[in-house]
Amino acid sequence: MRRFFIIFSVFIAAYGFFTGFVAADTLDNVKKRGYLQCGVSTGLTGFSIPDEKGQWTGFDVDYCRAVAAAVFGDGSKVKFIPLSSKERFTALQSGDIDVLIRNTGWTMGRDIGLGLTAVGVNYYDGQGFMVNSRRLPGITSIAQLSGASICVQSGTSTELTLADYFGRNNLDYTPVVFEKFSEVNAAYDAGRCDVYSTDQSSLYAVRLQLTNPEDNVVLPQLISKEPFALIVRQNDTGWANIIRWTHNALLNAEEYGITENNIDDMLKSTNPDIRRLLGTETGTNLGKILGLDNDWVVKIIKNTGNYGEIFERNIGRSSPLKIARGINDLWIKGGLQYGIPVR
Amino acid sequence: MKPGHFTAAKRQKQPDIPGRQNRLLLWLKRNLCASPLQIALTIIALLLILYSIVPFIRWALIDAVWQGENRHACTTLLQGGLRADNWSGACWAFVRANFSQFIYGFYPVAERWRVIATFALALLTAVPLLTPAVPHKFINAGIALILVPLIGGVLLVGGVFGLPFVDTSLWGGLMVTLIIAYCSIILSLPLGIMLALGRRCKMAALRLFCVAFIELLRGIPLVALLFIASVLFPLFLPQGMNFDKFLRALIAVALFTSVYIAETIRGGLQAVPKSQYEAAASLGFTYPFAMAFILLPQAVRLVIPALVNVLIGMFKETSLVYIISMYDLLGIVRSASMQANWITPQTPATGLIFAGLVFWFFCFALSLYARFLENYSKRERAA
Numbered sequence: 001m002r003r004f005f006i007i008f009s010v011f012i013a014a015y016g017f018f019t020g021f022v023a024a025d026t027l028d029n030v031k032k033r034g035y036l037q038c039g040v041s042t043g044l045t046g047f048s049i050p051d052e053k054g055q056w057t058g059f060d061v062d063y064c065r066a067v068a069a070a071v072f073g074d075g076s077k078v079k080f081i082p083l084s085s086k087e088r089f090t091a092l093q094s095g096d097i098d099v100l101i102r103n104t105g106w107t108m109g110r111d112i113g114l115g116l117t118a119v120g121v122n123y124y125d126g127q128g129f130m131v132n133s134r135r136l137p138g139i140t141s142i143a144q145l146s147g148a149s150i151c152v153q154s155g156t157s158t159e160l161t162l163a164d165y166f167g168r169n170n171l172d173y174t175p176v177v178f179e180k181f182s183e184v185n186a187a188y189d190a191g192r193c194d195v196y197s198t199d200q201s202s203l204y205a206v207r208l209q210l211t212n213p214e215d216n217v218v219l220p221q222l223i224s225k226e227p228f229a230l231i232v233r234q235n236d237t238g239w240a241n242i243i244r245w246t247h248n249a250l251l252n253a254e255e256y257g258i259t260e261n262n263i264d265d266m267l268k269s270t271n272p273d274i275r276r277l278l279g280t281e282t283g284t285n286l287g288k289i290l291g292l293d294n295d296w297v298v299k300i301i302k303n304t305g306n307y308g309e310i311f312e313r314n315i316g317r318s319s320p321l322k323i324a325r326g327i328n329d330l331w332i333k334g335g336l337q338y339g340i341p342v343r
Numbered sequence: 344m345k346p347g348h349f350t351a352a353k354r355q356k357q358p359d360i361p362g363r364q365n366r367l368l369l370w371l372k373r374n375l376c377a378s379p380l381q382i383a384l385t386i387i388a389l390l391l392i393l394y395s396i397v398p399f400i401r402w403a404l405i406d407a408v409w410q411g412e413n414r415h416a417c418t419t420l421l422q423g424g425l426r427a428d429n430w431s432g433a434c435w436a437f438v439r440a441n442f443s444q445f446i447y448g449f450y451p452v453a454e455r456w457r458v459i460a461t462f463a464l465a466l467l468t469a470v471p472l473l474t475p476a477v478p479h480k481f482i483n484a485g486i487a488l489i490l491v492p493l494i495g496g497v498l499l500v501g502g503v504f505g506l507p508f509v510d511t512s513l514w515g516g517l518m519v520t521l522i523i524a525y526c527s528i529i530l531s532l533p534l535g536i537m538l539a540l541g542r543r544c545k546m547a548a549l550r551l552f553c554v555a556f557i558e559l560l561r562g563i564p565l566v567a568l569l570f571i572a573s574v575l576f577p578l579f580l581p582q583g584m585n586f587d588k589f590l591r592a593l594i595a596v597a598l599f600t601s602v603y604i605a606e607t608i609r610g611g612l613q614a615v616p617k618s619q620y621e622a623a624a625s626l627g628f629t630y631p632f633a634m635a636f637i638l639l640p641q642a643v644r645l646v647i648p649a650l651v652n653v654l655i656g657m658f659k660e661t662s663l664v665y666i667i668s669m670y671d672l673l674g675i676v677r678s679a680s681m682q683a684n685w686i687t688p689q690t691p692a693t694g695l696i697f698a699g700l701v702f703w704f705f706c707f708a709l710s711l712y713a714r715f716l717e718n719y720s721k722r723e724r725a726a
Contacts, residue, residue, distance in 0.1 A: 042668045043678030045686055050678065052440045052685075054449035054515075081512065082668040087574050094577045182691070189688070208414075208686045212421050320414065320683045 026098050026232070026239035027071070027291050035077040038064035039097035042082040045205040046315035046323070047103055047123075056080045059314040060101045063122055063230065063247075066304045067099060070246045070296045075303030089114050092233060099232050099243055103201070106229035118229035119240050120247035124327045124336050126222030127161050128200030130207060134215045135194045142171075142221050149174040151184050151193040157224075162197050165223045185209060199226060204321045220326060242290055249297045251339030252277050253306035255330055260305035263298060277342045286342065297342070307337065403696065406432030408689075410439070417687045424687070434689040438697045441679045445697070448515015448670055454507060458518055461495040465525060473712065475719050488529045495522075511589035515670035517701060523593055523661045523671070524705075528654060530597035535604025540634065542609055553605075560602040565663055568595045573667035592664050600657045607649045611642030644720050651713035655706045662702075673698050 030036055040048035040060050048058040065075035081097050085104075092100045093115055103125070104110075106118040129150075131139045136148060142165075152159050154177035166173050176193040178184045188196040189210050196203065200222060207213050230247055232240045253259075256274050258266045266274055275281035279294035287294040304310055308330075315323045329335025375385045408417050408426075417434035418424025426432075438445070447455050468487040471477040499522075502508035514522070541553030560568070572591040580586075615638055623633035643650070665674035676694040679685065 042670075042674075043681050045681045045683050049682055050444070050449065050675075051682055052444060052679075054444050054513075057683075079510070079512065082670075084666060084668050086570070087668060090574045090578060096577065205681070205686065208422075208683075209688050209691075210422075211419075211688055213423065214421060314683075320686065 026236045027242060030071060030098055034072075035079050036064065036068045036071065036099070037079050037081055037097045038067070039081050039083045039088060039091050039100040039102055040064065041102045042084060044103060044202075045208075046319060046321045047201070048080070048082075048101075057314065059123065059310060060103065060228075062304045062310045062314060063101045064099070066250060066300045066310075067243060067246050069300045069303035070242060070249075070292055073293070073299040089116065092116055092231060095233075098239070099230065101230055103228045104231060105226045106231075110231075115234050116231050117234045117240060118231050119244035120230045121227040121336075122230055122247060123201065123228040125199050125201045125226040125228055127158055127197060127224040127226070128203055128222050129219045130188075130196045130203045131217050131219060132188070132191070132194050132215060133217050134212075135191065139217070140219070142219060142223065143169070145173065145195060146171040147173065148195045149176050149193040150195040150197050151176045151178070151188045152197050153177070153181055153184050154179055158198050161224045201315070201323065204315070204323045208320055220324070222327075238291060242292065245290060245342070246300060248340045249277065249300055249342060250304075250307040250310065251330065251337050252342055253297065253301055254308040255332065255339055258301055258306060259309060260301060263301045267298065273341075273343075402431060403433045406430065408432060408434050408436050411436035412440075413684045414687050414690075417685075417689050422687070432689065433693045433696065434685075434687060435693060437680070437685045437687075437690045437693055440685070441682075444679060445516045445672060445675055447518055448675060449513040450509060450515070450518065451507075451513065454501070454509055457498045457501070457506070457509075461498050462521070464494065465491050475716070475723075488533075492526060492529065511587050514589065516675045517672045519589075519664070519669065520658075520661050520672045521705075523596055523664065524658045526593050527597040527600050527657055527661070530594075531601035531604050531657075534597070534601035536608055536639070538601060538605035539608040539612060542605065543612060557602045557605055560599060561606070563599075565596070565599050565660055566666060568599055569663060569667050571595070588667070589669065592667060592669060596657065596661060596664075599660075600653065603653045603656075604650065607646050607653055608639075608642060610649070611644075611646035612638065614645050615641045647713055647717050647720070651710055655709055658706060658709070659702060672701060 038061075040056065040058075043049045044058070044060075046058055048056060048060040051057050061080065064078045064080065068078045069075040071077075081091065083091050083097075083100075083102060088100055088102055088104060089110075091097050100116075101122065103123070105125075106121060110116065111118050129142060129145065131145075131148075133139065136145075139145065150162065150173050152162055152175055159175070159177060162173075162175070173195075174193075176187060178187055181198075184196065184198070185206055187193060188206075196206065196216075198206070200218065203218050207216055207218065210216055230243050232243055252273075256266075256271070256277065258274065258277070267278060267280055269275060269278075269280075272281060276284050276286075277297050279287050279297065285294060287296040290296065293299070305313070308325075311325065311328065312318045315321045316325065325333075325335060327336045329337065331338040376382050411417060411434075415424045416436050417426070417432075419426045419428045419430050421428050443452075443455075447458055450458060465487075468483065468491050472480070472483040472487045477483070497503060498506070499514070500509060500511070538553050538557055541549050542557065544550045544553070569592060572595040573588055576591060619637060619641065620633070623637045628637065662671050662673040664671050665677070670678060676698045677691075680690040680694040
């Protein structure tokens with residue numbers, strides 16, 4: 001089925017290439033339309049989900065708002081288009097959405113084969129482990145998991161990655177596989193296995209549904225790479241630049257300590273890095289070259305805050321999920337999030 | 344007759360008519376404890392009820408949480424909430440907090456009167472249409488089947504007469520389920536009848552077309568049809584020609600239902616005795632008149648239970664639009680139970696039970712109505 005979808009998508013991409021079905025200037029279209037069309041997940045705790053009032057909230061959702069803020073100066077000018085994992089690429093290819101920010105792993109095949117291009121990683125995910133510390137006390141790393149029974153969803157890449165990793169490292173384990181995600185949750189909660197393995201970001205959400213969340217520890221290590229990418233169509237580099245630099249602006253803002261609250265003070269800053277980022281340095285016209293205003297970063301920060309604020313608000317300390325920054329911390333703090341200089 | 348002639352001098356002893364109490368005992372004895380085997384079965388059944396229903400009622404009603412602001416209301420101390428450890432109960436507070444979303448989806452709050460107005464209108468026209476005693480069925484049908492969808496569509500979508508435009512991507516919840524079901528019924532019934540007639544038609548081209556159409560759509564699962572409507576279809580239209588996803592899904596469900604209805608009605612037509620056709624012809628009825636006034640009414644009457652079966656199935660299958668990322672009632676309940684603010688071990692089950700109850704309510708109402716209609720038509724024929 002998965003192969004079928006890949007082949008199918010490649011076919012569609014080729015069709016798109018020859019007919020050129022999407023007009024190239026996305027920025028113009030977005031401005032003319034008056035709002036951004038952002039493809040998000042249909043419901044993933046902390047990343048994109050409608051709240052009680054029907055407002056979209058989450059980490060990916062705030063990224064959409066940041067792009068809308070960069071273009072319009074107003075983070076509410078977004079139409080969120082929820083997409084299943086099977087629809088997401090065709091929705092982008094056919095022009096139903098302008099940008100796909102939907103916990104989509106960036107791989108070479110997807111980058112070169114679908115007529116799409118990934119411009120940045122807003123969240124580094126990977127396959128992780130959650131351990132029932134009452135059954136297996138004192139576990140702090142995967143190397144100690146030898147002999148454990150591990151709950152995993154059958155027929156997924158998760159199951160294969162798990163088998164590969166444990167085989168490669170000569171670790172024994174008993175796989176306890178289930179067809180459905182909900183069945184895996186129930187089995188783990190009922191104590192039918194000691195360990196639960198799936199994408200780390202999902203483990204934190206699963207943890208909230210367990211009977212005793214405190215007993216369950218998410219290990220910091222990852223055994224696979226699942227970089228959640230910001231994806232646009234390949235034929236519009238101008239638009240790709242806007243998404244790429246919105247992401248980098250968010251990262252740099254965090255690095256320089258520019259927040260939603262202190263942005264007005266920061267506008268008076270004398271630090272040349274900050275002045276260049278906020279467009280207050282004389283002669284800076286990077287925003288104009290992007291096709292936006294020179295204070296585009298100010299607009300972003302006023303709407304969504306910097307990367308760290310988006311993270312903590314939706315999935316980090318200030319949220320029920322309490323995901324650790326881990327590898328998603330800034331490079332100066334030992335993480336992988338590295339904002340390319342804005343100058 | 345002389346009074347008193349036949350009266351007894353003394354009041355006779357009443358024969359042993361079992362009292363209310365006795366009657367119950369008698370019923371119990373006859374129906375539940377007639378033989379040792381029955382006694383054993385009764386005990387097993389009682390135990391089953393005790394072990395399944397009682398804990399369920401405890402969970403769903405007695406230990407349930409009815410009020411609360413967020414997930415703390417429905418989690419135990421250990422889970423960071425307010426309940427005692429080992430507590431387990433339904434989280435109706437979650438359903439309350441999200442209730443309007445479950446009904447209207449993301450429809451703007453200020454505009455929700457339009458949804459209520461549309462449904463009131465649909466109900467007002469449907470009741471006289473569905474009550475056999477009310478006359479003017481043709482005018483009624485015209486209003487309910489053509490006017491109501493048009494007015495409802497304008498009202499719900501807006502963009503004209505000063506009504507703000509509401510994109511269909513904001514529709515959701517029960518509203519979407521009911522709109523898809525209503526429109527599917529009114530689209531698929533006439534289409535199904537036409538297909539059924541087409542399949543029995545003497546013109547080879549028309550018959551072949553109908554056969555191909557029916558067999559093709561019956562051979563494709565609804566899921567695949569929805570995928571084609573949502574994913575494939577837009578790619579083969581020129582840029583900018585794309586039409587609404589909701590409408591695409593609606594048409595897909597309606598077409599899918601119509602072929603099942605066609606086959607059901609064809610079954611009914613085959614069951615009508617041939618003499619009826621011949622009688623109609625010998626009375627000089629033309630084909631359309633014979634069909635409309637003699638054959639179809641009999642055929643439809645024969646297949647009411649099967650038709651209702653198809654419609655109930657369709658009503659439940661509307662929830663499949665979830666896989667093309669549309670939030671019908673089930674979809675929105677499932678999505679809401681993952682909200683960071685409400686995610687607990689209890690919320691998914693509570694939400695699903697709520698959705699199940701709503702679906703059951705509508706399906707049961709439909710089958711009650713069908714039973715009423717069947718009895719009514721039986722009485723009509725007898726009279």
